């Protein structure tokens with residue numbers, strides 16, 4: 001299937017009905033009015049994927065405390081809905097939406113406290129399971145009778161652990177991909193080599209004038225009064241400095 005490059009557009013109060021329409025066609029469950037009031041509270045987390053200016057998919061997520069958390073710290077991003085209209089599937093649209101979300105939580109300071117990205121998937125939703133596993137999610141739990149009106153009613157809990165040790169500031173290591181392709185040069189190693197070379201050069205004794213001895217043919221040090229400069233040597237210079245006393249500066 002060809003890859004369809006999509007662009008993103010925020011879900012807002014004005015276009016939220018479009019999201020309702022789309023979700024009705026994508027998901028077997030109906031989301032209530034409260035969902036559509038809350039979904040664009042953080043517009044970064046509610047986005048349409050547009051292909052040729054037409055919405056072909058959408059994602060909605062929220063920040064929350066993990067279930068059973070005793071501290072109530074909001075360290076989890078919960079994906080409520082992520083779906084693509086049937087004719088546009090297997091063209092990388094969901095991948096681009098998920099990459100948008102994962103990139104956001106890794107690079108946007110607003111989400112720096114987040115540790116995981118979590119969602120529920122109906123146990124028979126093989127395409128979603130394959131999709132999320134392909135993107136580094138793992139099944140971390142199950143819930144029975146999660147969907148009251150669906151058969152099967154059970155769901156898997158899928159979790160993605162956000163790697164906070166990975167470089168996220170554009171300074172990627174050689175061999176890693178950045179937005180433009182694969183980084184071919186290890187800049188850090190390159191800099192260390194240059195520094196070592198520079199030090200080597202600075203540590204070398206100053207060059208000595210050499211001249212070929214016409215009789216022996218050997219190279220010998222060459223000393224000539226003509227090569228001497230008339231600069232004062234350092235000690236003499238230091239001794240000559242007078243510090244004025246009693247002058248106001």
Ligand SMILES: CC(C)(COP(=O)(O)OP(=O)(O)OC[C@H]1O[C@@H](n2cnc3c(N)ncnc32)[C@H](O)[C@@H]1OP(=O)(O)O)[C@@H](O)C(=O)NCCC(=O)NCCS
Pocket residue numbers: 026027079080081082083084085088089090091092093094095096119120121125126127128130131132134
């Ligand atoms: C799951 C879903 C979002 C995937 O969307 P998509 O745009 O088709 O996904 P992508 O094209 O980005 O797929 C990326 C990869 O995921 C895997 N994948 C996606 N759909 C798959 C399927 N039906 N069967 C097997 N693997 C699948 C494949 O590895 C695929 O790569 P490939 O096409 O190069 O083989 C889409 O099927 C959908 O909207 N389903 C209904 C809503 C839903 O269940 N959402 C998940 C719960 S929030």
